[in-house]
Amino acid sequence: MQHTDCALIMGANPAENHPISFRWLTKAKENGGKIVSVDPRFTRTSAQADIYAPLRSGTDIAFLGGMINYALQNNLIHKEYVAKYTNASFIVKEGYDFKDGLFTGYDETKRAYDKTKWALEATEDGKPVKDETLENPRTVFQLMKKHYSRYDVDKVISVTGTPKEDYLKVCEAFCSTGKTGKSGTILYAMGTTQHTVGTQNVRCYAILQLLLGNIGIPGGGINAMRGESNVQGSTDFGLLYDNLTGYLGAPKATVPEHATLKGFLDKETPKTGYWSNKPKFVVSLLKAWYGENATKDNEFGYQFLPKGNKNYSHINLFNAMYQGHLDGAFLFGTNPVVGGPNSGKEKEALSKLKWLVAIDLWETETSSFWQKEAGSNPANINTEVFLLPASASYEKEGSVSNSSRWMQYRWKAIDSRGEARPDLDVIHELALRMKKLYADSTKSADKPIQALDWSYGTGETPDIDLIAKEINGYDLKTGKLLAGFGSLLDDGTTSSGNWIYSGFYPAEGKNLSKRRDNKDTGNANYLNWSYAWPMNRRILYNRASADPSGQPWSKEKAVIWWDAIQKKWVGNDVPDFKAVTAPTEPDGTGPFIMNKDGVGLLFAPTLNDGPFPEHYEPFESPVPNVFSSQQMNPTTVIIQGDFNKKGEKKDFPIVATNYRVSEHWQSGSMTRNQEWLSELAGHMFVEMSEELAQEKGIKNKDMVIVSSARGEIKAYAMVTKRFKPFTIQGKKVHQIGMPWHFGFKGFATGDTANRLTPHIGDANTTIPEYKAFLCNVRRA
Numbered sequence: 001m002q003h004t005d006c007a008l009i010m011g012a013n014p015a016e017n018h019p020i021s022f023r024w025l026t027k028a029k030e031n032g033g034k035i036v037s038v039d040p041r042f043t044r045t046s047a048q049a050d051i052y053a054p055l056r057s058g059t060d061i062a063f064l065g066g067m068i069n070y071a072l073q074n075n076l077i078h079k080e081y082v083a084k085y086t087n088a089s090f091i092v093k094e095g096y097d098f099k100d101g102l103f104t105g106y107d108e109t110k111r112a113y114d115k116t117k118w119a120l121e122a123t124e125d126g127k128p129v130k131d132e133t134l135e136n137p138r139t140v141f142q143l144m145k146k147h148y149s150r151y152d153v154d155k156v157i158s159v160t161g162t163p164k165e166d167y168l169k170v171c172e173a174f175c176s177t178g179k180t181g182k183s184g185t186i187l188y189a190m191g192t193t194q195h196t197v198g199t200q201n202v203r204c205y206a207i208l209q210l211l212l213g214n215i216g217i218p219g220g221g222i223n224a225m226r227g228e229s230n231v232q233g234s235t236d237f238g239l240l241y242d243n244l245t246g247y248l249g250a251p252k253a254t255v256p257e258h259a260t261l262k263g264f265l266d267k268e269t270p271k272t273g274y275w276s277n278k279p280k281f282v283v284s285l286l287k288a289w290y291g292e293n294a295t296k297d298n299e300f301g302y303q304f305l306p307k308g309n310k311n312y313s314h315i316n317l318f319n320a321m322y323q324g325h326l327d328g329a330f331l332f333g334t335n336p337v338v339g340g341p342n343s344g345k346e347k348e349a350l351s352k353l354k355w356l357v358a359i360d361l362w363e364t365e366t367s368s369f370w371q372k373e374a375g376s377n378p379a380n381i382n383t384e385v386f387l388l389p390a391s392a393s394y395e396k397e398g399s400v401s402n403s404s405r406w407m408q409y410r411w412k413a414i415d416s417r418g419e420a421r422p423d424l425d426v427i428h429e430l431a432l433r434m435k436k437l438y439a440d441s442t443k444s445a446d447k448p449i450q451a452l453d454w455s456y457g458t459g460e461t462p463d464i465d466l467i468a469k470e471i472n473g474y475d476l477k478t479g480k481l482l483a484g485f486g487s488l489l490d491d492g493t494t495s496s497g498n499w500i501y502s503g504f505y506p507a508e509g510k511n512l513s514k515r516r517d518n519k520d521t522g523n524a525n526y527l528n529w530s531y532a533w534p535m536n537r538r539i540l541y542n543r544a545s546a547d548p549s550g551q552p553w554s555k556e557k558a559v560i561w562w563d564a565i566q567k568k569w570v571g572n573d574v575p576d577f578k579a580v581t582a583p584t585e586p587d588g589t590g591p592f593i594m595n596k597d598g599v600g601l602l603f604a605p606t607l608n609d610g611p612f613p614e615h616y617e618p619f620e621s622p623v624p625n626v627f628s629s630q631q632m633n634p635t636t637v638i639i640q641g642d643f644n645k646k647g648e649k650k651d652f653p654i655v656a657t658n659y660r661v662s663e664h665w666q667s668g669s670m671t672r673n674q675e676w677l678s679e680l681a682g683h684m685f686v687e688m689s690e691e692l693a694q695e696k697g698i699k700n701k702d703m704v705i706v707s708s709a710r711g712e713i714k715a716y717a718m719v720t721k722r723f724k725p726f727t728i729q730g731k732k733v734h735q736i737g738m739p740w741h742f743g744f745k746g747f748a749t750g751d752t753a754n755r756l757t758p759h760i761g762d763a764n765t766t767i768p769e770y771k772a773f774l775c776n777v778r779r780a
């Protein structure tokens with residue numbers, strides 16, 4: 001980030017939520033870089049920015065679609081990069097079209113597309129058909145240009161409410177990084193993702209950055225500012241329901257081919273690109289999990305894996321719980337009665353469980369959901385609640401991975417208090433006891449537990465070093481640790497618990513995540529500090545920092561380059577490319593090695609809601625969509641019934657959002673139980689503009705009631721210049737905002753913002769639409 005010429009911070013507030021990262025932006029500023037902040041309210045980040053532009057919550061695609069159009073119309077793109085390193089030149093098959101908010105292939109009853117209608121032309125041997133002049137009207141480039149020509153500046157700002165001069169300043173500053181030798185970076189987090197169009201919001205960043213040639217170079221890229229200290233690690237290790245470790249996907253009962261390992265691999269393995277190695281990663285994973293019980297004859301234990309037939313994300317789990325489909329739940333360090341969408345209903349859902357195990361540092365709003373304090377009547381609740389005290393991060397050893405994919409080891413600092421135990425111990429004992437319990441079972445449903453290879457010692461505490469080595473993987477013929485995922489095989493002779501981390505522990509006693517050598521190894525890389533997957537690369541797709549001939553686009557932003565004498569790629573980073581593949585070879589100019597054709601996807605025919613991002617209004621919006629007659633994302637799954645009441649503009653005319661403050665952490669368990677932090681930010685509040693306060697007769701510090709279709713909460717009014725009314729389609733629209741950290745436990749208590757939020761998610765990820773909904777306010 002310190003190398004950037006312009007940082008576009010949108011849907012994130014790093015000065016408040018990621019202050020250590022902000023240090024590097026400050027450094028960029030000292031080097032002459034510009035900082036741009038785009039946020040519905042003027043934040044602590046905006047206060048440090050060179051340019052600030054407000055937008056109405058939920059209108060990011062309109063804003064960014066306009067920037068894409070601006071870059072194209074004004075010829076600010078990096079033309080050679082676009083022609084060579086993206087699919088701009090690919091020809092889209094006849095049949096694909098876009099009309100009035102819908103792409104070809106929409107099925108209204110399923111609320112889903114037939115994605116085969118978005119296919120690209122290919123030759124007989126599967127190679128893409130291209131026109132590198134980009135002039136053919138069926139090229140991705142021309143279709144994209146046409147799609148975004150509808151996003152002219154005046155139309156965009158009539159949707160976003162951004163003042164025109166501010167909007168143009170943002171376009172000009174950021175699009176100037178399309179020049180060779182310049183780089184721009186984007187920082188985003190929850191303001192971007194927590195929408196029914198969250199994934200397509202992020203896709204806009206990808207398109208913009210590819211057009212400007214900003215991926216793969218220092219000061220470029222797209223920075224997903226990760227949340228909890230180890231959320232990167234948790235997704236890497238398959239904690240999401242639809243992924244095995246290392247982003248391998250997960251078998252589904254609804255896909256007929258997934259019935260067998262061969263079928264799963266045939267269907268899910270592309271013929272070209274690095275993912276063509278997927279069978280090696282999957283089989284090695286099965287060997288890590290089932291050991292000797294994974295053999296060629298039993299498909300390496302593939303049938304032990306659960307094959308789900310539903311969406312098991314947060315929203316759907318709570319919906320199923322509410323309908324009584326679940327008997328029990330384990331909550332490892334989560335507090336949904338404060339953090340979940342439509343949390344009043346999620347609290348009710350918990351009462352449908354027979355048992356609940358909460359593993360936490362504190363008794364939270366969730367583990368005490370049955371108490372009078374929670375507004376519940378204990379006499380009516382049959383859920384049996386177990387509370388297991390957990391050790392805090394300082395009380396246990398292990399690794400965490402940060403937003404830069406660095407796996408860093410943390411040693412135990414102090415012993416746990418009382419009976420608190422690390423989560424890993426809890427899981428370890430649970431696994432051992434379950435294996436014992438089912439040891440003699442003859443039921444096929446119990447086979448996966450019997451087959452599970454759980455050899456981390458038999459004591460109460462597992463041997464964490466054995467787990468680390470299992471993740472790295474072994475050559476099972478020699479028993480030696482593997483040097484990296486390049487050694488993995490699909491014949492059952494290798495194992496690895498997570499292919500992307502294979503190589504972090506290449507030899508006995510050499511756990512690279514423990515490295516602490518903070519010497520700059522060249523151009524502010526610190527290759528001997530920790531370990532970045534894959535293979536310790538710091539900048540992904542760094543082949544794109546060099547031109548097709550293999551020389552850096554510019555000296556100042558050089559990362560790796562082709563050395564014609566040594567006949568290999570050399571430089572300041574580990575090449576994210578086969579080091580000996582010369583630029584003159586057929587696959588020598590494809591930096592995006594994880595994609596099947598080696599190029600970045602301007603046109604992405606894989607997502608549920610379309611190959612190009614298109615603006616739709618949020619589930620609850622105060623205005624009609626002016627871009628098409630599709631009011632909201634046509635592929636979002638709408639949960640019907642009383643779990644998700646929808647508010648209308650006539651009752652709830654004000655746009656609402658919510659966010660974090662530095663002084664509190666998430667649902668507040670970690671901070672509202674601390675006296676000092678509770679004193680610093682002790683009350684639930686709602687920020688509103690001076691204009692809205694005046695209209696409603698509200699004064700600063702008045703107690704007000706904020707209402708939505710889901711509920712009402714009390715909060716102190718914070719009347720501020722940080723919010724300003726928007727002019728949307730010629731009319732005044734107000735927006736308010738509030739923190740979501742409060743609940744009834746701890747020292748600092750207050751009403752929970754999530755009692756107001758809707759129970760609806762993004763069309764690809766199902767992340768809840770916390771950030772844009774309708775509400776009203778009145779004096780209490």
Ligand SMILES: Nc1nc2c(c(=O)[nH]1)N[C@H]1C(S)=C(S)[C@@H](COP(=O)(O)OP(=O)(O)OC[C@H]3O[C@@H](n4cnc5c(=O)[nH]c(N)nc54)[C@H](O)[C@@H]3O)O[C@H]1N2
Pocket residue numbers: 010011012013014016017018038039040041043056057058059060188189190191192225226227228657658659660661662663664665666667737771772
């Ligand atoms: N002190 C502190 N730090 C934290 C956390 C914490 O609770 N406290 N939580 C951590 C976690 S888990 C996470 S995920 C990250 C989250 O980090 P951030 O995403 O930075 O967190 P938020 O404050 O929720 O949201 C960021 C901004 O989005 C803006 N916003 C709201 N709606 C929209 C919109 O429609 N478009 C755009 N462009 N912006 C919008 C809000 O005004 C807010 O300023 O922070 C991490 N860091």
Ligand SMILES: Nc1nc2c(c(=O)[nH]1)N[C@H]1C(S)=C(S)[C@@H](COP(=O)(O)OP(=O)(O)OC[C@H]3O[C@@H](n4cnc5c(=O)[nH]c(N)nc54)[C@H](O)[C@@H]3O)O[C@H]1N2
Pocket residue numbers: 190194227228332333334335336339340341359360361362364390391392393423658659665666667668669670740753754757770
């Ligand atoms: N309205 C609104 N709601 C949101 C968001 C938003 O922006 N707006 N953001 C969402 C986001 S990004 C997130 S990540 C979620 C977070 O939602 P949650 O994960 O439910 O919230 P946390 O407060 O982080 O919960 C962590 C719990 O873990 C406990 N804990 C801490 N350390 C340990 C440990 O080592 N072991 C165990 N077992 N427990 C531990 C803490 O005491 C705390 O009770 O909230 C989401 N909710």
Ligand SMILES: [Mo]
Pocket residue numbers: 226227228231
């Ligand atoms: Mo998060």
